Amino acid sequence: MKRKTRIGLLILVTALFAAVPLILDSENSYYVYFLFMAFTYIALSQSWNLVAGYTGQISLGLHAFFGLGAYVIAIGWGKEIIGFLDPLGMVLSGLIPAILAVAIGIPLLSKLRGDYFALGTLGLGEILRLIFIQGGALTGGSAGLMLPSSSYTSMLPYYFIALFLAVFATAVTYLMVKSSLGWALISVRDDETAAAANGVNVLKYKVLAFTVGAFMAGLCGSLQAYYLFHVHPQNFFGLNWTLYPILMCVMGGVGSTIGPVIGAVFLSAVFELAKILLPEIHPIFSGVLIVLTIIFLPDGLVRLRWFRNIFEGRKTESPINLKLFTGKEK
Amino acid sequence: MMEKKICIWSGVFFLIMVLSLAGFSTVSAKEKNEILIGTHLSLSGGLAMAASEQAWAYEQATASINKKGGIFVKELGKKLPVKLIVVDDESDPGKAAAAVEKLIKLQKVDLILSGHSTPLTIPSMVTSEKYKKYYHGTTCLIPVWAGQKFKWSTMFFIDMPTFPDAAYNVIKSLPEKVTRPAMLMEDTMDGRGLGGVLRGGAEAFGYKLAVDEPWAVGAKDYSSQILKLKANRVDALLVFGSPEDTVTFIRQMKESDFSVKYLHGYKGTWTAEFKDAMGKEAQYVMCDGFWSETYPYPGAKELGAQYTKEFKKQSVSIGAFYATAQILYQAIERAGSLDSAKVRDAVIGGEFKGTVMGDVKYGPDGSAGFQVGTFQWWDGKQQQVYPFLDGSWQTKVMPPWNKR
Numbered sequence: 001m002k003r004k005t006r007i008g009l010l011i012l013v014t015a016l017f018a019a020v021p022l023i024l025d026s027e028n029s030y031y032v033y034f035l036f037m038a039f040t041y042i043a044l045s046q047s048w049n050l051v052a053g054y055t056g057q058i059s060l061g062l063h064a065f066f067g068l069g070a071y072v073i074a075i076g077w078g079k080e081i082i083g084f085l086d087p088l089g090m091v092l093s094g095l096i097p098a099i100l101a102v103a104i105g106i107p108l109l110s111k112l113r114g115d116y117f118a119l120g121t122l123g124l125g126e127i128l129r130l131i132f133i134q135g136g137a138l139t140g141g142s143a144g145l146m147l148p149s150s151s152y153t154s155m156l157p158y159y160f161i162a163l164f165l166a167v168f169a170t171a172v173t174y175l176m177v178k179s180s181l182g183w184a185l186i187s188v189r190d191d192e193t194a195a196a197a198n199g200v201n202v203l204k205y206k207v208l209a210f211t212v213g214a215f216m217a218g219l220c221g222s223l224q225a226y227y228l229f230h231v232h233p234q235n236f237f238g239l240n241w242t243l244y245p246i247l248m249c250v251m252g253g254v255g256s257t258i259g260p261v262i263g264a265v266f267l268s269a270v271f272e273l274a275k276i277l278l279p280e281i282h283p284i285f286s287g288v289l290i291v292l293t294i295i296f297l298p299d300g301l302v303r304l305r306w307f308r309n310i311f312e313g314r315k316t317e318s319p320i321n322l323k324l325f326t327g328k329e330k
Numbered sequence: 331m332m333e334k335k336i337c338i339w340s341g342v343f344f345l346i347m348v349l350s351l352a353g354f355s356t357v358s359a360k361e362k363n364e365i366l367i368g369t370h371l372s373l374s375g376g377l378a379m380a381a382s383e384q385a386w387a388y389e390q391a392t393a394s395i396n397k398k399g400g401i402f403v404k405e406l407g408k409k410l411p412v413k414l415i416v417v418d419d420e421s422d423p424g425k426a427a428a429a430v431e432k433l434i435k436l437q438k439v440d441l442i443l444s445g446h447s448t449p450l451t452i453p454s455m456v457t458s459e460k461y462k463k464y465y466h467g468t469t470c471l472i473p474v475w476a477g478q479k480f481k482w483s484t485m486f487f488i489d490m491p492t493f494p495d496a497a498y499n500v501i502k503s504l505p506e507k508v509t510r511p512a513m514l515m516e517d518t519m520d521g522r523g524l525g526g527v528l529r530g531g532a533e534a535f536g537y538k539l540a541v542d543e544p545w546a547v548g549a550k551d552y553s554s555q556i557l558k559l560k561a562n563r564v565d566a567l568l569v570f571g572s573p574e575d576t577v578t579f580i581r582q583m584k585e586s587d588f589s590v591k592y593l594h595g596y597k598g599t600w601t602a603e604f605k606d607a608m609g610k611e612a613q614y615v616m617c618d619g620f621w622s623e624t625y626p627y628p629g630a631k632e633l634g635a636q637y638t639k640e641f642k643k644q645s646v647s648i649g650a651f652y653a654t655a656q657i658l659y660q661a662i663e664r665a666g667s668l669d670s671a672k673v674r675d676a677v678i679g680g681e682f683k684g685t686v687m688g689d690v691k692y693g694p695d696g697s698a699g700f701q702v703g704t705f706q707w708w709d710g711k712q713q714q715v716y717p718f719l720d721g722s723w724q725t726k727v728m729p730p731w732n733k734r
């Protein structure tokens with residue numbers, strides 16, 4: 001498929017999703033809520049995809065930036081610095097995690113690689129969770145912060161912001177990857193030594209991808225905070241906010257712009273359906289599905305021939321080492 | 331070939347999903363022939379053990395009302411059976427909110443029955459507020475709930491002003507004098523809330539807490555706390571924590587040969603699983619409980635007997651959950667409607683007689699409190715100690731570990 005056709009198709013799909021609330025009653029339809037969550041997961045998955053899929057740095061700290069973004073909103077709103085669904089507040093909730101990503105990323109990415117970097121980022125999430133639990137009145141401690149739920153008037157703004165975040169994250173990833181910056185990121189992923197030998201500032205590009213990923217994760221956290229009206233350390237710094245996006249990327253196809261989109265929608269649907277049809281054993285069903293995916297589809301749905309023909313036009317395989325998930329070197 | 335099959339199965343899956351969601355979405359279009367009560371319970375995750383008793387109690391209360399032909403809804407001019415719809419909240423606050431979203435939008439429930447614990451009920455009630463759907467709450471600390479000024483929920487849970495009585499009155503009744511009580515409270519919303527009340531209660535009862543510390547959820551090593559308790563010659567201990575943490579803590583107490591005369595566990599010691607995990611060491615340990623089958627209320631004895639027959643164990647919680655459902659069903663009949671505002675208004679300020687928790691009266695703020703109970707593990711059973719009733723168990727002082 002040609003590049004223009006692909007972009008046209010994505011615009012068409014976005015327009016269709018934008019029209020969904022015109023067809024369905026956004027206040028009463030579960031589809032609208034389902035899509036809202038799926039869009040959030042698309043943005044989060046793209047955030048992880050940029051860092052791991054295109055730069056080769058497997059991060060397990062997405063939830064740290066997600067939770068931090070949520071707390072920026074909760075604290076800012078409590079102090080009356082930020083308002084309800086405040087665009088500037090949301091940008092701030094992306095910027096602060098991004099600044100943290102630079103501060104943490106430089107020592108982590110310069111010293112740690114592979115599994116060690118993954119464990120380092122995992123520790124970041126746990127450290128932040130404990131800091132916010134011990135944060136006293138500012139963070140609400142283990143009880144978290146409550147926001148005024150009376151601000152809620154309609155599902156529509158949430159839906160469109162989530163759609164915007166999904167499109168924004170996908171577009172940012174696509175534009176970065178298709179620019180010279182993308183070549184630098186991919187060269188770092190494929191062979192750091194060769195990239196450095198060719199003049200690529202490896203640390204700079206790793207930190208850049210990590211920072212952009214943190215910015216997007218922070219934005220997603222802020223939207224969830226606005227939606228739930230209760231920012232709680234166990235929830236917002238929960239590992240699920242990292243593990244689900246990783247699973248979605250792996251399911252859809254790591255290191256592909258469309259992979260996280262397909263993975264997020266597909267897995268969100270699987271989890272929802274399992275909960276509806278198999279309420280008592282849905283974790284078993286979802287777990288088995290994940291295991292089967294890793295065994296039979298380690299390169300993701302997007303690298304099946306049918307998807308390849310539409311989106312990639314050539315045979316590819318997952319570019320990153322999935323040793324963390326499969327135990328096997330590629 | 332393999333790829334083709336995967337594509338076909340993926341397509342089939344999406345078709346099933348769309349049809350399933352569409353099927354659920356059309357529920358409300360049919361004529362009303364049943365009352366849909368939704369609840370989000372922790373069928374999986376850390377609270378699954380406690381929530382299983384809640385689920386059973388709700389099911390029993392629903393079966394009982396359906397046996398009588400259901401609830402008469404005046405507005406509809408007929409009796410309708412109740413259908414209880416349970417959605418798993420996975421013991422996760424975010425998922426609890428999502429579960430309520432699902433109950434309201436997908437299952438189209440008429441009203442919502444409470445989930446379990448403050449961290450899970452608060453975000454769920456926030457979701458209820460958004461959609462103006464009545465949430466009939468329990469297991470959320472009343473002061474925390476009241477602080478939110480919710481308009482679409484009510485709360486039936488422990489009466490906080492009398493909460494410390496259940497520990498300190500029992501301590502006072504011991505045949506041996508206790509002088510240096512201490513408190514370890516889980517660093518969570520519930521732990522902090524109850525810790526504050528117990529702290530205030532200690533002073534009111536003339537005690538000064540020798541040690542008063544929060545403890546982190548999931549900590550595996552309690553040696554520093556035990557050393558501090560030993561150094562301060564603590565002789566009675568109040569502990570609020572999860573069953574897993576409490577079991578680990580008590581085992582480490584024994585390994586460190588640290589004994590107290592009175593060990594009162596909150597949340598962590600009341601399930602039968604605690605007794606199974608601790609074996610003989612469960613003997614003498616105190617636990618909290620919402621209810622006892624020995625309470626002199628209609629149906630309490632039968633409910634307890636039914637639970638024991640089915641599960642071969644006792645429960646000190648099912649009565650509170652059963653009564654929560656009983657109150658909701660009475661309120662629907664009283665309101666004569668399934669409208670959230672009307673049912674809520676029937677609960678606020680209302681008095682509900684003859685529940686397995688006795689007569690329950692809601693205040694004008696929508697809260698109703700009950701006295702928490704105290705029990706002692708003895709020969710594998712929770713013996714009812716407090717409130718002091720005729721026939722209540724006389725608490726036995728915990729002997730040192732090496733003299734058992």
